[in-house]
Every structure is written in C-alpha cells, then in structure tokens.
Amino acid sequence: MKKFNNKLALITGGNSGIGYATAKELIAEGAQVIITGRRKEAVEKAAQELGAIPFTADQSNLTDINLLKEEVEKKFGPIDILFINAGITGSLTSIEKMSTENFDEVMNINFRGAYFTLSKLIPLLNEGSSVVVLSSIVAGTYKPNSSVYQASKAALNSIAKTAAAELAPRKIRVNMISPGPTKTEIMNKAGLDEDTLKGLNEYLISEIPLKKMGTAEDVAKLVTYLSDPVVSSFITGTEIIMDGGMIL
Structure with a gap:
C-alpha cells in the first residue's frame, strides 16, 4: 500500500519546476493531486502529463484564491497535504532603483x-495534515539587488512559524523548505539571457561546497518526507535548508 493512498494534496504553481516534480512524487505515492497555476494551457498540459487535477488560479489574485477554496471544498473535500510553492524572483534591482510595480508583483505573489x-484553505485542512511552504535561503541573506525577493521570503517564514503555533492544536504541521541554487525555470523567468544564466550557474556551483546545483526532485522528496504523518509527526515550525552547504 502506498503511503498517500486516499490523501488529497494541493500544490500551488504545480505546472513546472519544483511544483511539478512534487506533484509527480506525491502521485507516485498514491495521492490525488490538484495543481494550480496562472496559465491555463500550461496547467492543463502538466496535469495531463502527471495524472493530476488542474485548476487555473493566480496566487496574487484573492478572487482566484476564494474560487479555489470553494471549488476544492465542493468537489473534493478536505486537504491532507498543502504545498505553497508558487513564487517569482522579480527584477534584480537595487533598493534605490526599485519600481513600485516590481515590488508589488513580488510581494503580491510571494507573500x-x-x-x-x-x-482561506485552513478550514479545509484535515486534522493531522501537513503544510509545506517553499521559502529560500535568501530569507536569511542580504545580497545586493535582491531586497524585495529576500524580504518576501523572510516574511513568508515568519507567518509559517506563526501558523505552526496556531494549527498545532489540530495536529497540523507547518514547515518550510529553503533551497539554495536549484535547477528550475525561475531564473529564466527573471529575464536573464542564456550566457548570463550560464555564468551565474558556474559561479554558484563554485560557491557550493558540494559543487553541484540542487534539483527540483531533491525538494520534491523532502516535501514528501515532511508530508508523511508517520516519519514527520514531531516536526513543525521548522525551516530545512537545502543548499549543498552554501551558507556554512
């Protein structure tokens, strides 16, 4: 018997990268998985490939979030695993040159x-369920030109820990995963060209003690571990850093 048989999981930003890999991992372990994303065609294509349930929703849009809650409650019922994964880096810009548009876009999605x-989804969480929030090691770093992205992830960690305290009476565990450099599409979406991206990847690998980038599958396996009520029943309010030793 698979560990997540008869369990319902919901993953925001599940049509690519870490969200996609996590959906694949949870489905392999027997879960029924709903994936969300902003682009209808991309979400439906990913869902078909995975055997998941698609739902088009923009995490920055409160109307979409309310619709998601209503539809899940009406059609599927209680949630056992919630992976809040959707996020963007935004433009890499100094504080001095930061636009209000970029600030608002990053904060509206990430935080x-x-x-x-x-x-909105807390009322749908089963007793003993798992919430995993995708953060980043940048939540505890202060690199130039990344102020808004860093702040959005630091704020996310703060609310995740508060949620862990609030939801503990219902035996709901809330944990954070903070990856370091990971091979996903997010940096391409930040507008970096191929040569710049290659140079950045080579630099990052040189800074990582294990001399390699993380993968979406690495994170997916940790989400699966934290979602298992048997092996992770005593873990909540915890941030797990996956960075190959980068911030040692």
Missing part, C-alpha cells in the same frame, strides 16, 4: 498571495 492561500 500576500501565499498568506491568503493558507488563510
């Missing part, structure tokens, strides 16, 4: 949207 996704 405000994640906050209200959790807020």
Whole structure:
C-alpha cells in the first residue's frame, strides 16, 4: 500500500519546476493531486502529463484564491497535504532603483498571495495534515539587488512559524523548505539571457561546497518526507535548508 493512498494534496504553481516534480512524487505515492497555476494551457498540459487535477488560479489574485477554496471544498473535500510553492524572483534591482510595480508583483505573489492561500484553505485542512511552504535561503541573506525577493521570503517564514503555533492544536504541521541554487525555470523567468544564466550557474556551483546545483526532485522528496504523518509527526515550525552547504 502506498503511503498517500486516499490523501488529497494541493500544490500551488504545480505546472513546472519544483511544483511539478512534487506533484509527480506525491502521485507516485498514491495521492490525488490538484495543481494550480496562472496559465491555463500550461496547467492543463502538466496535469495531463502527471495524472493530476488542474485548476487555473493566480496566487496574487484573492478572487482566484476564494474560487479555489470553494471549488476544492465542493468537489473534493478536505486537504491532507498543502504545498505553497508558487513564487517569482522579480527584477534584480537595487533598493534605490526599485519600481513600485516590481515590488508589488513580488510581494503580491510571494507573500500576500501565499498568506491568503493558507488563510482561506485552513478550514479545509484535515486534522493531522501537513503544510509545506517553499521559502529560500535568501530569507536569511542580504545580497545586493535582491531586497524585495529576500524580504518576501523572510516574511513568508515568519507567518509559517506563526501558523505552526496556531494549527498545532489540530495536529497540523507547518514547515518550510529553503533551497539554495536549484535547477528550475525561475531564473529564466527573471529575464536573464542564456550566457548570463550560464555564468551565474558556474559561479554558484563554485560557491557550493558540494559543487553541484540542487534539483527540483531533491525538494520534491523532502516535501514528501515532511508530508508523511508517520516519519514527520514531531516536526513543525521548522525551516530545512537545502543548499549543498552554501551558507556554512
């Protein structure tokens, strides 16, 4: 018997990268998985490949979040695993040159949207369920030109820990995963060209003691571990760093 038979999982931003890999991992372990994303065609294509249930929703849009909650409650019922994964880096810009548009976009998706996704879905969480929030090692770093992205992840960690305290009476565990450099599409979406991206990857690998980048599958396996109520029953409010030793 697979560990997540008869369990329902919901993954935001599940049509690519870490979200996609996690959906694949959970489905392999028997879970029924709902994936969300902003682009209807991409979400439906990914769902078909995975054997998942697609739902088009923009995490930064509160109307979409409310619709998601209503549809899940009506059609599927209680959630056992919630992976709040959707996020963007935004433009890499100094504080001095930061635009309000970039600030709002990053905060609306990474923080405000994640906050209200959790807020609205809490009533649907089964007792003893698992919430995993995708953060980043940047939540504890202060690199130039990344102020808004860093701040959005630091804020996310703060609310995740508060949620762990609030939901503990229902035996709901809330944990954070903070990857370091990981091979996903997110940096391409930040607008970096191929040569710049290659140079950045080579630099990052040189800074990592294990001399390799993480993968979406690495994170997916940890989400699966934290979602298992047997092996992770005593883990909540914890941030797990996956960075190959980068911040040692």
